[in-house]
Amino acid sequence: MDVLSIPEIFQQTANKYAEHIAIDFMGKKTDFKTVDYLSNNVSAALAGNGINKGDRVALYCINSDAFAIAYLAIIKSGATVVPINLLLTPKEITYLLHDSGAKGLFYHEVFDQSVTAFRDQVSTLNCFICIGSAIPENNDLNFSEIATQPGNAPDVELDPLADLAAILYTSGTTGKPKGAMLTHHNLASNTQSVLETVKMIPGKDVLVAVLPMFHAFASTVCMLTPLLRGLTILPVTKFDPELLANTIEQGGGTILCAVPSMYNVMLNMNEKQVSKLSGLRFCVSGGAAMPEEVMKKFEDKFGILIYEGYGPTECSPVTNVNPIHGIRKTLSVGPSLSHVEVCIKNNEGNDLKNGEIGELCVRGPNVMKGYWNRDEDTKESFFGEWFRTGDLGKRDDDNYFYIVDRIKDLVIVNGMNVYPRIVEEVLYQHPDIAECAVIGQQDNLHGEIVVAYLVTTSGKELSATDMRHFCRDKLGRYQVPKKFHFVDSLPKNATGKIMKRELKAEKTAEPA
Numbered sequence: 001m002d003v004l005s006i007p008e009i010f011q012q013t014a015n016k017y018a019e020h021i022a023i024d025f026m027g028k029k030t031d032f033k034t035v036d037y038l039s040n041n042v043s044a045a046l047a048g049n050g051i052n053k054g055d056r057v058a059l060y061c062i063n064s065d066a067f068a069i070a071y072l073a074i075i076k077s078g079a080t081v082v083p084i085n086l087l088l089t090p091k092e093i094t095y096l097l098h099d100s101g102a103k104g105l106f107y108h109e110v111f112d113q114s115v116t117a118f119r120d121q122v123s124t125l126n127c128f129i130c131i132g133s134a135i136p137e138n139n140d141l142n143f144s145e146i147a148t149q150p151g152n153a154p155d156v157e158l159d160p161l162a163d164l165a166a167i168l169y170t171s172g173t174t175g176k177p178k179g180a181m182l183t184h185h186n187l188a189s190n191t192q193s194v195l196e197t198v199k200m201i202p203g204k205d206v207l208v209a210v211l212p213m214f215h216a217f218a219s220t221v222c223m224l225t226p227l228l229r230g231l232t233i234l235p236v237t238k239f240d241p242e243l244l245a246n247t248i249e250q251g252g253g254t255i256l257c258a259v260p261s262m263y264n265v266m267l268n269m270n271e272k273q274v275s276k277l278s279g280l281r282f283c284v285s286g287g288a289a290m291p292e293e294v295m296k297k298f299e300d301k302f303g304i305l306i307y308e309g310y311g312p313t314e315c316s317p318v319t320n321v322n323p324i325h326g327i328r329k330t331l332s333v334g335p336s337l338s339h340v341e342v343c344i345k346n347n348e349g350n351d352l353k354n355g356e357i358g359e360l361c362v363r364g365p366n367v368m369k370g371y372w373n374r375d376e377d378t379k380e381s382f383f384g385e386w387f388r389t390g391d392l393g394k395r396d397d398d399n400y401f402y403i404v405d406r407i408k409d410l411v412i413v414n415g416m417n418v419y420p421r422i423v424e425e426v427l428y429q430h431p432d433i434a435e436c437a438v439i440g441q442q443d444n445l446h447g448e449i450v451v452a453y454l455v456t457t458s459g460k461e462l463s464a465t466d467m468r469h470f471c472r473d474k475l476g477r478y479q480v481p482k483k484f485h486f487v488d489s490l491p492k493n494a495t496g497k498i499m500k501r502e503l504k505a506e507k508t509a510e511p512a
Contacts, residue, residue, distance in 0.1 A: 044151025053078030
């Protein structure tokens with residue numbers, strides 16, 4: 001089978017599903033033929049404003065039809081998309097733009113002040129496109145104008161195996177963020193694997209994009225897979241339970257992809273909102289470990305199954321998911337996707353046996369080309385062809401994989417390993433705990449101690465003594481947290497994932 005670029009695959013799909021709705025944004029329905037036309041026009045405008053093959057173009061936009069069209073247009077021009085995390089500060093965005101050498105920037109009008117703050121700080125930027133109804137300042141291009149002005153996408157020869165479609169920056173849990181270089185084939189192959197494994201139905205399924213589309217999970221599963229494989233994207237501008245429920249009902253959403261914290265919040269939906277989700281065929285969870293208790297409560301309340309999956313940004317990103325309509329295993333992220341290989345290795349890169357805990361490593365056409373301008377980091381992230389995910393896990397005899405924890409989150413108490421996820425699973429079993437996060441803290445006597453941050457359900461007051469007694473019945477003595485912090489909320493990133501590094505950096509909290 002020929003290896004095709006993203007524009008080539010999209011063109012085939014647009015021809016096949018020309019009249020089918022590609023994007024349904026806030027009731028505005030755009031078919032594949034029109035998405036092709038609009039993205040060609042925008043691509044032509046980019047080429048006319050000095051954007052050439054291999055240039056990087058940043059995309060700083062809310063979930064919308066414009067996001068998907070701009071993304072496609074950038075790639076059609078032969079350039080590389082650099083999605084921007086919407087929660088970053090102007091200083092952090094400046095770093096990403098400098099690091100990537102971005103030549104162009106699409107930005108939504110709601111971020112005008114942020115763009116003003118860094119506009120003159122990045123010398124490589126010389127093409128600005130404003131998305132929105134406002135008349136852009138500084139002679140920036142207007143997205144609506146260039147999208148409707150007829151033009152032909154430049155005739156660019158692309159090598160799907162070598163040319164970059166996107167640079168996705170990691171969240172920078174240690175040091176500065178690193179840009180994962182994803183080729184056309186990396187991303188396209190992953191959409192095919194997702195389509196096959198998740199049993200999506202071209203021409204019928206509607207993917208609810210409530211996760212931010214700049215993030216790898218939503219970008220591949222909820223945007224690129226529909227665009228390249230003939231499904232519909234249903235963008236939601238922000239995660240708000242009422243907005244989500246209304247959008248799913250009105251847009252006929254059939255598959256919801258979300259992170260565990262979102263499913264946890266959805267447990268508070270009222271009966272009317274719950275009924276609006278009845279059209280969903282199933283849900284997919286990723287981005288963080290799904291607590292068993294949250295999954296049970298959600299499925300009991302909504303009558304909709306959640307299939308847990310897994311994958312790091314560097315793998316385009318999906319590598320595993322529980323079989324749709326097949327056997328789901330509790331706490332497992334399922335077998336690897338079609339065309340993707342996953343194994344467990346020790347620190348020396350040797351394969352471990354089933355049941356043994358080691359580092360999850362991935363090999364396949366979805367694995368990144370490397371980190372942008374970081375040869376040493378790239379080298380350290382591989383055992384030969386196998387990408388090292390940084391996650392600890394194990395495999396059972398049925399080739400189902402289990403994520404135990406992040407390697408960097410492992411807590412070592414008196415020489416014994418404590419996996420925070422195991423402690424968190426117990427804490428979630430307490431009826432008065434809404435959310436929790438467990439970290440390690442340096443300790444002169446024990447090396448490290450286990451520390452728990454807890455958010456209680458509304459109006460409930462608990463003490464450290466209460467929680468200690470609860471944990472002692474279910475955990476080994478060395479696993480029981482030494483400190484309990486009761487907080488109003490936990491820090492989260494734009495996808496809703498709990499940011500443990502911010503808890504680790506916290507110096508002012510006193511134990512309860």
